[in-house]
Amino acid sequence: MASTWQNWSGKLTASPSALHYLRTEADAAALAAHAASTGQVIRPAGSAHSHYPLLPTSDILVDTGGLSGVVSTNARTKQAVVMAGSNIYALGLPLHRAGLGLANQGDIDRQSIGGAVGTGTHGTGATLGNLSSAVVGATIALASGELVHCDQTHLPDLWRLAQLNLGAVGIVTKLDLQLVDTFKLRQTSWEATIDDLLADVEQHMAEHRHFEFFWYPTTGQCVAKATNVTTDEPQYPMGPEGDRCGWNFEVLPNHRDWPHTEMEYSVPADQGLACLAAIREVLATEFPTMPYPIEYRSVAQDDLWISSATGRSTVTISVHMDVRQDEEACFRRCEEVFATFEGRPHWGKIHYRSGQELAELYPMWRRWWEVRDHYDPEGTFLNEPLSALRP
Ligand SMILES: Cc1cc2nc3c(=O)[nH]c(=O)nc-3n(C[C@H](O)[C@H](O)[C@H](O)COP(=O)(O)OP(=O)(O)OC[C@H]3O[C@@H](n4cnc5c(N)ncnc54)[C@H](O)[C@@H]3O)c2cc1C
Missing domain, CATH: 3.40.462.10 (FAD-linked oxidases, C-terminal domain)
Known part of the structure; x- marks a missing residue:
């Protein structure tokens, strides 16, 4: 029986055939492979605060909220590895206790860090980048069923995609974040x-x-x-x-x-x-x-x-x-x-732009799609609104 789902505002709804609640990376990898092998679309959801229809699908919708917590911190590099389903509010105190913090964050902290990174969520500050710019590495469950880590030196194209991924290349399970001293x-x-x-x-x-x-x-x-x-x-x-x-x-x-x-x-x-x-x-x-x-x-x-x-x-x-x-x-x-x-x-908010128009606005939009297609050739991670953005 189909589940009912709606986003934060209630304006977007869906009836996925399966609503899956993740708790482990192994489950994420197996689920991605299952979706691919059965020809189903799978959409990883954070806190569903996006206004753009990035998530609705009639196939598999994945709640990543169970992949939560700070995995490790490094005081020397001021970096941390966090589970991608963590709500931003749940990261504040543990990172602070390790002497670290996000350089900036948005107007609310209810989003998951994976979802915020997924759409380029930002706060305000002329000298401060968006949350995606803090991503120095990522671990992703791909449609092949592999769980891979990428960063600037290992699978750099996948890392570039992961920094702002629209949930279109896999289930991001962990994020490596560049932080600053707590302030x-x-x-x-x-x-x-x-x-x-x-x-x-x-x-x-x-x-x-x-x-x-x-x-x-x-x-x-x-x-x-x-x-x-x-x-x-x-x-x-x-x-x-x-x-x-x-x-x-x-x-x-x-x-x-x-x-x-x-x-x-x-x-x-x-x-x-x-x-x-x-x-x-x-x-x-x-x-x-x-x-x-x-x-x-x-x-x-x-x-x-x-x-x-x-x-x-x-x-x-x-x-x-x-x-x-x-x-x-x-x-x-x-x-x-x-x-x-x-x-x-903004990738998570309403717009009416076509893939061709986006290619004119974002010089790397075509390259983003090439790398995405390489890792997900069957389009397992694409719903219809995302597919429509192809240049
Ligand atoms: C009240 C409100 C306030 C907001 N304030 C701001 C703001 O200050 N600044 C700003 O820039 N934006 C803001 N937004 C927009 C919001 O930050 C983005 O839409 C953000 O993506 C929502 O995060 P989420 O966890 O709800 O992600 P979702 O909406 O659940 O997902 C967003 C995208 O990320 C992908 N995704 C999520 N988790 C994963 C994962 N683990 N692996 C792979 N893909 C994943 C999804 O597939 C989807 O494509 C606001 C939205 C609301 C409703």
Whole structure:
């Protein structure tokens, strides 16, 4: 009998013939081989927080949450091996106890680390890369049934793919992460009108380790948030968002319980304000009652094959919509604007781009597919929406 499944927002649903809960790497390898040998599609799921239909399948959906925990840490290299199904929140304390931490993380920490890496999840900070850029190695259960480790020197093409893999090459069982020394942060926030905030926004982006703002289009008001390293002692209980002092993994993540869907595009950092102005114009003239926030963040340049920050310092602009509303008209119109700024979509959020268009935006998109096809020639790890992205 088919199981029922839905993603975090409830907007995506599926009826997989099997919902499989992994607890061991051996099971992952055997399951991948079973799917391949029986001609079934298999999709590895983390915490199902993606808005793009990366996961739905009528065949096998795998919950990787049982592959959880810190395997090892190395104080000299500041690296750790973690199980890929670990929720990010579950990594904070054990890594901290080993004197280590993620250099940055996203707005929430409910995702699995495997899922966050799988889509290039990021936080904010002009000098800070996304989570995929911290991946220095990976262990993957392939469709062949092999469990292989890859890094910069061993199977380097597979490693490049693993850094941002869309769950399309295998079940990632472990990730080797480059970390930093654990650090404390103090966070402050303030309200301002969009015009007042934009007057100083470049300065804020440059001055603060982490800076972002949410702009509410119908009121013109913004909430800005700055977070910086501190030597101050943590203050418990942890304060509300925007007024906190504590360890990195305590301060950066927030609680988001508003069921929404989202489009996010990355544009070259020096185009961020012009792009925001263009989005502002479209919302004011065509969607004047759209009350949901627009989020503005920055991500450092990297050299990952399909990172939205590859080859360029980046500003990300997110458009949100209540899950009960139809987002398509607004998102498509915003996407037209993002396209004029060479915008690259977030892999885990809504976009309507074709494989050909993605090949123009991501120079290594074709290479990514070549390597993927080499390790999974029968397409065991591809559902229909993923297959449709082939260039
Ligand atoms: C409330 C909310 C807040 C968010 N905040 C941010 C943010 O601040 N910054 C940001 O960049 N994004 C953000 N996102 C997007 C989110 O981080 C990504 O969609 C992320 O991929 C979700 O992680 P997950 O564990 O839920 O992955 P899933 O959605 O379960 O999976 C994502 C992809 O990873 C693959 N995958 C997962 N685990 C494995 C594995 N073990 N092996 C192989 N493939 C795997 C899946 O197949 C899929 O392709 C947010 C989303 C929500 C709903």
